[in-house]
Amino acid sequence: MTPVIDALQYANWSEKIFRQMRAGGVDAVHVTITYHENFRETVLNIEAWNRWFERHPDLIFQGFTAEDIDRARQTGRTAIFFGAQNPSCIEDDIGLVEVLHRLGLRFMQLTYNNQSLLASGCYEAEDTGLTRMGREVVAEMNRVGLVVDMSHSAERSTLSAIEHSSRPIAITHANPAEWHPARRNKSDAVLCALAESGGMLGFSIYPHHLKGGGGCTLQEFCDMVARTAETYGLAHLGIGSDLCQDQPDSVVEWMRTGRWTKAVDFGEGSADAPGFPPMPDWFGGNQDFSNIAKGLRASGFSEEDTAALMGGNWARFFRDSFGPATALVRQVAE
Amino acid sequence: MTPVIDALQYANWSEKIFRQMRAGGVDAVHVTITYHENFRETVLNIEAWNRWFERHPDLIFQGFTAEDIDRARQTGRTAIFFGAQNPSCIEDDIGLVEVLHRLGLRFMQLTYNNQSLLASGCYEAEDTGLTRMGREVVAEMNRVGLVVDMSHSAERSTLSAIEHSSRPIAITHANPAEWHPARRNKSDAVLCALAESGGMLGFSIYPHHLKGGGGCTLQEFCDMVARTAETYGLAHLGIGSDLCQDQPDSVVEWMRTGRWTKAVDFGEGSADAPGFPPMPDWFGGNQDFSNIAKGLRASGFSEEDTAALMGGNWARFFRDSFGPATALVRQVAE
Incomplete structure (x- = not known):
């Protein structure tokens, strides 16, 4: 059976949420x-996560490889894969890429909304593309x-990362700007380059x-998915x-x-609405993943x-991304 | 074939030394x-070691499990296992035990020569045994x-660690004090408790x-080994x-x-001889491990x-030590 995977969450973790992951049939997050x-x-x-893993071995465990998705499904648990939304965690030290990968980091945004040492965020007026260190770090991440x-990155930086990598x-969490022109959503040029690569x-x-x-209704969301899939x-x-379930506005x-x-x-909020925005009624938490699947079926997607x-x-x-680069991948890169 | 393993080195690492490991047939260090x-x-x-591993994949690689000893032997390389001679690396944070283990740390001394947050070193006048944090950290290490x-630890602390663990x-690098009463060598009480456990x-x-x-001649050393084995x-x-090959006195x-x-x-030196002491002529580096084996055979040890x-x-x-504690081990501990 095909697993259910959510490619980004930042909840206020609790046993309740881990149980909702199980209720929602989520195999990996x-x-x-x-x-x-x-x-x-x-x-x-990471230490705080280690305590969650130690306390709830019946619900969750840390994922390191794609095989852990199968293990999660086989043992009725959710595999938790780590990611960083900003490269602050590697400071100015490229050696921390390998160290954090060893500790289980599997995704890292090159920027959050601002300029980082590596590239530009989507809120900057100037978009540098990949910096000198950015190019080195992408090669090391590869x-x-x-x-x-590149979910929170600026246009040129994103295109440059796709080209250089x-x-x-991945753009783990965003939608097409053509559908909703939010600064965080992605242009046709970015989505084309992403898919082509x-x-x-x-x-x-x-x-x-x-x-x-x-x-936004479930049908509107799923129709957008359908159009994006066609394109x-x-x-x-x-x-x-x-x-961002159960998070306080702080x-x-x-x-x-x-x-x-x-x-x-x-950021994406305003003085009138500075906090987390209210979620659509069809997706309030991990227990609601089956709603999305139902909506996609109703929009005309086959079961497969x-x-x-x-x-x-x-x-x-x-499966293709979490292991060391193979000789083949390196050859293509040269 | 049985592997050759050295349970402690701190050399000034270089390609020369890694090649000497191969010349000496050392499978794991x-x-x-x-x-x-x-x-x-x-x-x-660790980042510096990662660079060594990246530069010399034909000579060395990082060892994480006992299976890596076999892999080393099969691929004609040396597996490098990490250790700490002092618990400074975990600071005052027990969560770092698991983090460092994930990064490959496989041995940690609870003390160097001084008092640590965990226990007493062999140069302290007072020997506290395991401290409150020491008992917690030993359980977490287990x-x-x-x-x-406990190579550099004081007597009571060592006995207390053996009892509590x-x-x-392990006492990775020391000799019986009965043979040579250096402060770093170990008493009969410690060696008895160590072997019994x-x-x-x-x-x-x-x-x-x-x-x-x-x-000290090779024969004197090997005769001491023989007497220790008998006891x-x-x-x-x-x-x-x-x-400590090729290390400067700094x-x-x-x-x-x-x-x-x-x-x-x-420390063990003196104002007259503050630096590293000259090594015995039969053991100048990793290339000389076969000398020890020859000496042991000459002292009457069987090939086996x-x-x-x-x-x-x-x-x-x-094999028994580097994985998570099994239910059985935990049961024995309770």
């Missing part, structure tokens, strides 16, 4: 473990099997990325819900401002295509 | 990666499969631990050469004084017993 934290702080976050994620990259897009259900926000090919698509503030400003930055969108495509991508 | 370094500094040392090493511990002693060839220092049982014995200064004093501490001493016993200990 890419979870954000760090935003603006430096290496040592990121390791503290070598060890750490996926480049010797392995397919074998990359993956995870559809976001974060209300700011949805046409109509939290009022870019279904094999490159999956879910990356961007679910967390969205941390995501947006970290330690880079003393002022307030509302629905399974591919719900996790089969991500499973293939995980 | 426990290398010290950190003394007084904090966690972040220890990770920098859980994840990180070996307790639910899994056999299934632990391992690695014979040191560091001149300060040898009767007669660098002038404590051959199954608990191996080699832990404590080889390194022995760092080992002894770290950042804990502004004065000079000569010689193989056990040269690595077979350590291979068994590695």
